[in-house]
Amino acid sequence: MSYKTEFGLDFNLGFDLSEYPLLIDKSWHNDVCPSFYFRVGGEYFVLWVDFEDPYRREYDIARYAVVSAENLGCDESPDIVCGENGIDMFRTDDAHSLAAYLNSHIH
Numbered sequence: 001m002s003y004k005t006e007f008g009l010d011f012n013l014g015f016d017l018s019e020y021p022l023l024i025d026k027s028w029h030n031d032v033c034p035s036f037y038f039r040v041g042g043e044y045f046v047l048w049v050d051f052e053d054p055y056r057r058e059y060d061i062a063r064y065a066v067v068s069a070e071n072l073g074c075d076e077s078p079d080i081v082c083g084e085n086g087i088d089m090f091r092t093d094d095a096h097s098l099a100a101y102l103n104s105h106i107h
Contacts, residue, residue, distance in 0.1 A: 003027035003034035003049075012052050014063070014095035022106045023047060026080060032058040037069060037080040038106050044069040044080050045089060047102075062091035064098045 003011060006029040013034070017023060023036040026046070033050040048065045050057045057063075067086040073079035090101050 001025070001027055001029075003036075006031075007034050013049050014052065015099055020102055020106065023102075037078075040105055044071055044078075046080060046082050046086075063093045064091065064095075066090040066101065 003013070003025055006027045011034065017025075017036075020038075022038045024038065025034070026037050027034040033048055035049070036047045038045055038047065046067050046069045048067065050061065050063045050065075052063065054060075054063075066089040067082045068089060069080050069082045069086060071078050071080055090098075092098055092101075
């Protein structure tokens with residue numbers, strides 16, 4: 001699915017998704033916010049992008065979070081999940097800090 005389909009056409013990511021072609025949209029309406037996975041080496045990660053307005057967030061956490069993940073599927077049909085063993089790799093409310101993190105890890 002697409003984050004726009006799941007969370008609305010007006011959902012503001014705070015960055016231009018087209019600048020990060022390695023981010024694969026895995027958003028689902030049952031989640032609290034849009035999510036995108038990416039791979040660095042053999043490891044998977046999920047970027048969660050919460051609502052811009054902190055009052056619309058279900059939890060009192062940073063807007064952007066990168067969490068380690070695992071592929072329960074295969075390379076042809078990935079099923080990327082954070083699971084109980086997911087480790088917080090990065091959190092921020094600042095889109096510029098997120099861009100710096102992504103640029104240093106997936107570009």
